[in-house]
Amino acid sequence: MKKQRLISALTIAAVVAAGGLAVAQQASNVKSLRGSQVDEYVPLEDNYRQEEKRFVRNYRQQPPLVPHQIDSYQIDLSANQCLACHDWSNAGERGAPTLSMTHYLDRDGNQLDSVAGTRWFCNQCHVPQAEAPALVDNTFNPSN
Known part of the structure; x- marks a missing residue:
């Protein structure tokens, strides 16, 4: 056995x-998707830095771009560090732009005293700005 x-x-x-x-x-x-052998050195492309100046908006109602670093900001269910400067109660003394009043409306259009849950996660609409080439070719033209 x-x-x-x-x-x-x-x-x-x-x-x-x-x-x-x-x-x-x-x-x-x-065959490699990047067109080189695994052990071959491939130089990295330029790392684009965030611009501190404000960019103009490309169309009406475009969410403003964020002109400062937000890498270490906590934005989750329990906290939103953006509100420390941009909430209407803090913006004046911090010299920061205030949130639009639409951020204080619930789904039914009722005015709230705090930011609506549907607008809580700022980085779902507002992204850091950088002067970098487009990742994908497009034919977008800004509005007049």
């Missing part, structure tokens, strides 16, 4: 080894 198990284990090992060899041979024919 032990001899039979040993023979079965050796047979399985041989089949797995043969399969592995076939896979390794096929892997030598794999």
Whole structure:
């Protein structure tokens, strides 16, 4: 019985080894999506920095772009650091633009004293601005 198990284990090992060899041979024919070998050095493209000046909007009702770093800002269900400066109660003393009154309306159009839950996650509409080339070609033209 032990001899039979040993023979079965050796047979399985041989089949797995043969399969592995076939896979390794096929892997030598794999082409890279980036057009270079795995061990070849590929220089990185330029890293574009955020611009501090305000960009003009490209169309009416475009959410303003964020002209400062927000990498370390906490924006989740329990906190929103954007409101420390941009909430109507803080903006004046901080010298920051206030939120539009639409941010204080609920789904039914009722005026609220705090930011509506539908407008809580600022970075779903407002993104940091950077002078960088378009990632995808497009034919967009700003409105007049």
